[in-house]
Amino acid sequence: MLLDDIGPEGQQAIGQARVLIVGLGALGCGVADWLARAGVGHLRIADRDIVEHTNLQRQVLYCHADAQDSRPKAIAAARRLTEVNPDIEVDPHVTDVTAATVESLAAGCDLIIDGLDNLDTRYLINDLCVREGLPWIYGGAVGTGGLVMPLLGPHCGGRIRWDTPTGCLRCVFPDPPPPGTLPTCDTAGVLGPAVGAVTSHQAALAMSILVGRTGDALDRTMHAIDPWSGESRRMALPGPRDACPCCSGGTFDWLEGGRGDHATVLCGRGAVQVHPPTPGTIDLALLADRLQSHGQIQHDEHVLRCTLPDDISLTVFADGRALISTDDTAVARTLYDRYIG
Ligand SMILES: [Zn+2]
Structure with missing residues (x-):
């Protein structure tokens, strides 16, 4: 409240705000922590995964015991956020964010924060935000750096308004790149403080939007930051x-057109087939290189087989499809995003 740009009114606006954080990995954890401490009145948080030991290097809401007990991230995060600030409402959802669930998750929220680990779900969030007139804040981190941008579409309305809209995610990147072309945190690694730089930036943007900054005072740029270099x-x-x-065209391919809706259980097979979010071919030799340190790999030009920790087998075809030895589609999607990207 002592900051001129926030003051008692800004603090009150933050207290009345309802924010949805999708994904509670490194990015979601960092932003949720800042927003809980800032006093955002209602935080809805969603994630499909459980805490693992390898998360602790960068996912700041979790501790050793959360990994030991395989606690769902949303539940472990809610517990921690409530300890940090018992005066706010934290509403955890252990769920896969898909076209079927995203609408009810976002209902009543003023702003969405991207804490995701895959591009496909970001295009889904973009569809929803454009259709419903919601602002969202993109964040991504891999290696030693990351990318942040506020997406304040032209149709945004409701309690928060600004004078100059930005384009949407598809104005910036019309389509996601083919699967397997970008590094992921699990194949390339990520520097903990790089995540911190991205989440601080996302949280500051969120607060700036929530207190109603407009005009030149509201940062409407894309930031590529690398605290290592x-x-x-x-x-x-x-x-x-x-x-x-x-x-501009009003088509919502991810939200309404079934794009990205790509995991199916193969009955009697003990496996889930995951289709690539964007059709295309995948360079299996390149993928084999990237997966080398994660398990035993065999591959030719048509198929790659990899045995991951916990005896999970991953079979990837050159058309980007993968068979993953689990009967849980959410687990399969997680593994696909983690290892193929
Ligand atoms: Zn657009």
Whole structure:
């Protein structure tokens, strides 16, 4: 409240805000921690996964016992956030964020924070935010750096308003790249403090939106930051593009068109087949290189087989499809995003 830009009114606005955080990995943890401490009145948090020991290097809401007991991330995070600030409401959801669940998760929220580990679900969030007129804050971190941008679409309404909209995610990146082309945290690693830099930035943007900053005071740029090399760049975000199928064309391929809805249980097979979010071919030799330190690998130009820890077998085809030895589609999607990306 002592900050001129926030003051008692800003603090009151933060206290009345309802924010949804999708994904409670490294990014979601960091942003949730800041927003709980800032006094955001209602935090809805969603994640499909459980805490594992390898998460502790960067996922700041969890402790050793959470991993030991395989606690769901949403539950462990809610417990910690309530300890940090018992005066706010924390509403945890242990669920896969899909076209079927995202609408009810976002109902009544003023802002969505991206704490996701895959691009597919980010396009789903983008569809929902454009359709429902909600702002969201993109975040991503891998290796020693990350990317942050506020996406304040032209249709945003409700309690929060701004004068100059940005384009949507599809105005910036019209389509996600083919699977297997980008490094993931689990194949390339991620520096803990790089995550911290990204989440601090996301949280500051969130607070700035929630207190109603507008005009030049509201940062509407994309930031690429790398605290390891010390390099950072900012790029102006485009406004809404006429050719955008989503915010100009009004088509919501992920939310309504079944795009990204790609995991099916193969009955009697003990496996789930995951289709790539975007059709295309995958370079299996490249993938084999990236997965080398994670398990035993055999591959030719058509198929790659990898045995992961816990005896989970991953079979990847050149068309991007994968068979994963589990009968749980959420687990299969998690493993696909983690190892294939
Ligand atoms: Zn757009």
